[in-house]
Amino acid sequence: MMIRLGIDVGGTNTDGVLMDESYRVITSMKTPTTDDVFTGIQTIIQQFASHPAVNLEDIQVATLGTTHCTNAIVERKQLNRVGVIRLSLPSGTTIPPFLGWPNDLVEALQPEIALIHGGYEYNGEPISHIRHEELDHVIEQMRGKVESIAVCGVFSPVLQDQEKYVVEYLQRAFPNMPISMSSEIGSVGLIERENATILNAALMTTIRQVSQGFRRALKEAGIEAAIYLGQNDGTLMTGDYAEQYPIFTIACGPTNSIRGAAHLSNVDNAIVVDIGGTTTDIGVLVNSFPRQTSLAVEVGGVRTNYRMPDIYAIGFGGGTCVTQQNESWKVGPESVGYCLMQEAISFGGETLTATDVALAVGELEIEGADCSRITEPVHDIYPLFTQLVAEAVDRMKTSATPIPVILVGGGAALMPTVLEGASEVIRPAHASVANAVGAALGDISGTVEKVYALENITHEDALQQAKEEAIEQAVEAGAERSKIEVIELEDYPLAYMPGNAILVKVKVAGPLAL
Template sequence: MKIGIDIGGTTTHAVLVTSDGRLLQASQHITTPDLLTGVKGAVQALFERTSICPAGVKGIFIGTTELINAIFEGRVMSRTALIRIGTQPTKIKPALTFPETLRSSLKKVWFVKSSNHYNHATLETNISDGLVSIFQQIETDAIEAISIVGTYSPMYEEEELWVKEAIKKRFPNIAITVSHRLGSIGYIERENAAILNALFSKLIRSLLAELSTCFSGLSFTCPFWLTKSDGSLMTVQEAMDFPVLTIFSGVANSLKGAVILTSYKDLLAVDIGGSKIYAGRVRNEQLREVNSSTNLAGIDTSLAMPEFISLPFGGGSIPNIKDGHVRFLPHHSNDIAIEGLSWGGSSWTVSDCFLKLFPEAFYDEKIDPVRLAGLSNSDCELVVSHVMGQLKLALDQFQESEEELPIVLVGGGSPLFGHELFGPYKQVMNPAGYPISGAIGACFAPVSEVVDKVYWLHNRSKEEILDEAVAACKKAVLKKGASPESIQISYVEEYPFAYLRGEILRVKTRATGELIL
């Protein structure tokens, strides 16, 4: 058996699946402020409804929106320092576009003299001279995480690794991020990604420790994995090293779950949650990846992310109509089954608007349409029209040709969005299992590896470089536990550098494989 868990902004879902892919049981629990209470409640409910014991579970797979929520909620991050390694200091301020709540956690910026240039590298021992005062300041300022960014590290990572090891010897428990593992070209984007990763280190370590304690308390002896923003798996150690890669895992799982719940390989997936609606394009069962610089809460980064559109409202959002225009209050109903008007609560939500106009769309024995008698039909029509208009605009951006892609609606609020609301879109479906799409996506996530590196040809052919990148990718996926026969190369992309002298090539490769339990 295996368990998939989706920790959403409003609800935590869990599923119990057999080794041959059959769904045995599903459960849900309100997402609690401490997360673990919701996880524990959802998992306990699985076993209360089955005769399976925890010893029969061989793996637990988890997706979460915890980190992206932490950004928007302005939570306290790790006390972080940045070490820049370059030929000369730069006057560019780090974290310039970060929200103030994040930027305030970047406590120190240090410079270390490098002997590298774009066309050659030497590692001189005198680099250690610049670390003496840094060691003292790490202790004085109680630094908890460090981001190391070398100007030419995508080509020559040795300096970043050397500085990392030197710090680790002195401070073995400090979280250290090296930028070449999170990006290639684009210095600012790579530095931003490395700083974000360091900022998240304390948050992810706390979450992983709590999950470990929770699962041990429930008598599980199996390992657990987190999922990444590309919908693949990462070990606990990988999650500790690269927490920023989990930031959109919940979205990726839900959109990929739409594939598993249907027979479609190419589709438009829409996840309708309590606080957000996400829409994305799935091609050949894979989420399309953003290949250029990606923007995260206003921060340009080099992170690999699925291409999706996020709408800033969901089924639990609270409308505010003024002068005929629809806006939404900054907070939302966390438990709509208690707080929504249709269920006897006091909050007027987006879901109430849909139920006012389409009372047969969603069945729940606790819903009483009489409670919506006081709502204005015209106000509800305005809200529904606004929501559907924004969603259709998002879907239109993924329609690349005349081909009409099926639309698969998942997430707890998806039954409210009836076929008649989509106009020209004819293939609209709400599959069985729609509420648990995120947990299903996590449960069936593959292992993967991305190699994004800049190579000097140095008398080697381009084909030799590409073969080296592919081999390294396959080896990494195999090491992560993939079955050899299942390993596939998702893509091999090459980017020549026309503006640099010499034969130089950036290669980005991704491989995936099914995890052996």
């Protein structure tokens, strides 16, 4: 029997799940996340090893969803010293790299910056050609001072040739240096794409430690499996691919929950409400995949334009503090987090939490909980919880039409079975570990967002070229070529550009190539 292992490392808990070849859950497990993270992963694996129906040798696929890269940016820790090369001269100098970045994040990267000749017009015509003497100067400038490099050219999503040439030139001088290329990461929009590429380069050491640590944890348990990491479009990528594009792991936690919710509920289109200990993340399922945002997204205070899920977060969860202000009640955003079992009134503490209120009104049952000391008017407070979530769900809807709402996460039981604006409320089996289920699911994706000038190519050829490029991305990330399907194909006219230009967005997905 082939078994899939899915693990999702969150800020409070590390969740694990084992699934059979038919994607049925065999068993699941939760354990507190540890400071070194991998102790938590090892604990999960050791607990699975004691399950009577499980043989660890049957695990052929092991997948990991992790917040490491997000945390590294937010905490400004374990980030590479980055060299930034922009291909833009003689234009593209008005706004320098790192404009608008938080000062402490720039200081953490200790950047070396070089602006050189290069870049393209919107139609692929070169602004100027690459100059070898400039590249040689850049190599000497950065030698011994940087640990990774970000290369970004004007309009490189239209044509990658110059970026590829510069990367190959640098690789001959720095054969072991990780180099990130903007046309493979972001969309049109020089500054946001450059920002995303710099962050990707900064995360190289962090992702390598995560990937190698996961391999180590599996090896020590005697598990020989294909290793994949979750990415933020709800699909997977190989460990090697993740080490090239660590930025794609950012926000993979909520997307894992959305994918897991789709699988556990067998619903393809819905609102997913993932309630944790501190926050609630609300996302949208579209054809079993998370809806992507069309807006620029800030990561650690930096504006970027690479693909990100459309997620709305509110400060509500099982550990949310409930306090009285004047004659009204305030819900969050403060939370006792992982200290719930010590600080909540129902468990002997002195803090009134959302869990206490849900227990007292009878919506939730937890063995060992004692609500007798709760004196607050819980029946007046509890409707505030449902109102918070209902308003957040309404914000994510595109019409007033009721839509299914799927509740997942450790705090899913806080909500009732009826919610305003929902056609039905679904709380599937194994909802508390939906994130680990989503991590274990096996699809691999490829995504392309590219500008084509129709004066140089036909509309049909542009779409076909974008599809082929997306398929190659998926294959490189670990998908089986013969089973890849196009799940999203859109094109938009760019009225502000001459030459009848269009923006093409393509997403493909397929099962793992095992």
